[in-house]
Amino acid sequence: MIPARTWPLGRAGVHLVLILYTALCLGPVLLVVMNSFKSRAGIFGAPLSLPNAATFDLIGYKTVLGQGAFLRYFGNSLIVTAGSLAAVLLFGAMAAFALSEYRFRANRLLGLFLALGIMVPIRLGTVAILNMMVAARLVNTHLALILIYTAQGLPIAVFILGEFMQGVSKDLKDAGRIDGLSEYTIFFRLVLPLVRPAVATVAVFTMIPIWNDLWFPLIVAPGEATKTVTLGAQVFIGQFVTNWNAVLAALTLAVLPVLVLYLLFSRQLIRGITAGAVK
């Protein structure tokens, strides 16, 4: 360890910036969570204060959970997110392995093509995607969303995992080949465990935009049976009256799974993010 440089003013400055940034990020979330536990009068009377005996009210949660559909929305979100995540990680890791491990003619070109997907937002293709889904009779199915999100998540997953896989010792893979391991065993048993931090990182960065997405659920799966949480929460936002208690409670609940996943992955995540820096 290099001893921390003593430059108190500079360090204080850095910390000030970090604290301000943290407050900026967490402020809105905190506001949502705080107000979800208040009565309507509490929310509008003193939006910035913590719930107290007078304003504490679980009416929002009662409304949300009382409305049976909400649990279904939650389930839909889970199915879509877990399905997409599994597909992105599996196919992303396999593509990354193939691109980094095997030399073949179209290797470079294929890598470039996949990298292109990072730069072009998938929403630009919404109309075409909707047409495709209609033609394939996939509108209002979980599969439609899973396919879209897999396409959306793959480019960056392949890119990041490919970088990490290039770092896995070539000799190790060759030792496996000499020991008679199949390419699949080498991939699953030797390489994947070694890039676990990168996989966790990709998992978190892939999952959050999928869970939070409003656009594609609204367009390709707005039906009652396939509605996701984020879309479902919108029913409480009316054109004339908005049930703020319910909206805030729904949003708070929607944060939970992401939080749980983050806690599960956080150790690996930090290792993944700092892997290049700490050697």
Added chain:
Amino acid sequence: MGSLALSAIRKSFGAVDVLKGVDLDVAAGEFVVFVGPSGCGKSTLLRIIAGLDEQSAGDVRIDGRLMNGVPPARRGIAMVFQSYALYPHLTVAKNMSLALSQEGVAAADIRRRVETASALLRLDALLDRRPAELSGGQRQRVAIGRAIVRQPSLFLFDEPLSNLDAALRVGTRIEIAKLHRQLGATMVYVTHDQVEAMTLADRIVVMHGGVVEQVGRPLELYARPANLFVAGFIGSPTMNFIGGDAAARASAATIGVRPEHLVVAREGAWTGAVSHAERLGADTMLYVDVPNVDVLGAGMLTTRILGDIDYDVGDRVGLTPQEGKVYRFDGGGNSIAA
């Protein structure tokens, strides 16, 4: 068991020709060392023998069987890598037995073979550890153990000692030599270190720029190098090469004299001032500036004298090559027979 035949092996990576036609026969039970400067294609050749890389042209035969296109696991070989390449998530015992369980060897048999190998390499106490809990030398022994349990007919080593410190390197070198005597298996060993090559090999293959410069027993290469490259590569300190008049008088383009074959006296064939002295106790290296002699390369003659001789920088000395110890080379760099 374990003979190896290479014929006209070529390998190109894109436009770069790394191996330019290698022919070699290795008899069963032989210890052959590929030696050469780094980048000359030794590892590439070894990987082609192992089946990890495919040659661009030529044939590999092991035990007389054509191996082109045969996957590494079915060639009857085992390989030890410079970086050890142990499986980080498996214990020492599992590292050694993985290949056997892949082959479907019976559990009792696996246990017996792991025990034999670990006794041979003094690994018994380490069987339940993971590679991260081992020192460098222990890791390399595990890697060698992993090769042994497979009972291959051909062992391949790619610079197995390069990551070890000097003391450990000598110890492991002796261990590998013993292992070869005990197992009697064929071994092909790659190194850039000529001392390893000289001490381990039955036969040395000197490689340079993708071609085999010379094949021969260690002392044969020392005594009768085929060309300038082999002459300069084998032997330490490296041979003195002299051109100009001195060479012309011997009717050669270049002559070579090994440092240990130069006699130091007050007067000699070549005289000059000592510009640097290295005193190791057992022997002394003198670097002598000889202004009237056309020394190639460093411009100084190196000489090696047994014992601790008290010469100082600036002393004038005379150097004379021993009778019959002058190597002669023609304009193309090839040896001229004596």
